[in-house]
Amino acid sequence: MFTEAIEAILQDQFTPAAIRAIEAGADPATAWNALADAGFLELLAAEDAGGAGLSLxxxxxxxxxxGHHAVPVPLAQSIAARALLARTGTAAPAGMITLAQSCRPEPDGTLVCAYTPFGAIADFTLAGTADGLLLLDCRAAERIGTGVxxxxxxxxxxxxxxxxxPLPGATSADVQxxxxxLHAALIAGAAARVGAMTLQYCQDRSQFGKSIGKYQAIQHQLAVMTxxxxxATVAAELAFGTNGTQPQRLTAALAKARSSEAAQLVAASAHGLHGAIGVTEEYDLQLLTRRLHDWRTAHGSEACWSVQVGEALLASEAGTVEFVRKATRMEEQSGAW
Structure with a gap:
């Protein structure tokens, strides 16, 4: 029910033209307010607290x-941030909240959150430290764009x-x-849409008298992409299979490692099969593939999370098969995990 309801709003508010406008600097307030007024920011909050009481x-x-609709506002981040703030007993402020992927104090006391997703437009940033969470007002910050x-x-x-x-109750590990x-799930949604667009293009595009999708080499590339x-979708779903409102670190690591690996491969295959049209500004494919590359590195790429999965395996007393079996059953791991 909730998925269908939010799909309707996303489809209405975030058309390709609207996405391009927001990326160019247009005010996203109208679209954001439509989501906030419908109650979609409190999906994880308990019903007696005015939320929907959904599970992960x-x-x-x-x-x-x-992810499928390439939403250009931090909706997923805001939902997660509100769940994290609830654990500290702090009311979430109105507005767009994003999650910082790093938080570094400098010698002069300046605090730096590098390459923060949606940092260019968010009202607040929730950053994690070992002592708790920092709720930071982005309007008081210097914003330095990536140039991309x-x-x-x-x-x-x-x-x-x-x-x-710092607000006690959650830490940087929880934010990460x-x-x-959440970025694994966004990648899964965007990748599925990229795959559908690519398949449709291969069915519509003709060369030498027949659809290019009928050529075996093209079919092979489509199959690998699929x-x-x-x-990526199965791995991402693992991270949301636990109880409560906090993804477990190991399943989140597995999800991000696999989805980030898929992101670059899906994007490359899509552009290869589309040819020159795929990289044009007017064609919608780039709205999704740019996000696949962006989300691949957000909160750690496959290189980052694969190392952490490997370290967890080495620290485990179980063999490789047993470790994978437990991890994919979403059983909470001991120790640092």
Whole structure:
């Protein structure tokens, strides 16, 4: 029910033209207010607190839909941030909240959150430290864009007087697990749409008197792309299969490692099969493939998370098969995980 309802709003508010406009600097307030007024920011909050009381497994298809529509506002991040803030007993502020993927104090007391997803437009950033969460007002920060076309990520810098006191109840590990899990789901949604667009193009495009999709070499590339999309989707779903409102670190690591690996391969295959039209500004494919590359590195790429999965395996007393069996059954791991 919730997925269908939010799909309707996303389809209405975030057309390709609207996405391009917001990326170019248009005010996203109208679209954002439509989501906020419908109550979609509190999907994980308990019903007696005015929320929908959804489980993480219920939330997964909604995050996939957000990726499918290339939503240019931090909707998934805001939902996660509100769940994290609830654990600290802090009311979430009105507006767009994003999750910082890093938080670094400098010698002069300046706080830096580098390459923050949606840092260019977010109202607030939730950053994790070992002592708790920092809720930071982006309007008091210096925003430094990435310089990448259409990117809404930015490095944020706060002077000492604008840094809040950490909120106990959650830590940087919780923020990173959420960031990995939600971006895995976004990648799964965007990759599925890229795959559908590519398949349709191959069916419509004719060469030498027949559809290029009928050539065996093209079919092979489509099949490999489909395999990666399916693997990314299954891996992402693992991260949302736990109880409560916090993804487990190991399943989040597995999800992000596999989905990030798939992101670059799906994007490359899509552009290869589309040919020259795929890289043009007017064609919608680039709205999705740019995000696949952006989301691949957000909160750690496959290189980052694969190392952490490997370290967890080496620290485990179980053999490889048993480790994989437990991990894919989403059983909580001991130790640092």
């Amino acid at each position: 497994s219920d939330l997964f298809p909604i995050f996939v839909a957000i 076309h259409g990117s809404q990520s930015a490095t944020l810098r706060w002077l000492p007087g604008h840094i809040a006191t 697990a959420w960031g990995a899990a 395999e990666h999309i399916a693997a």
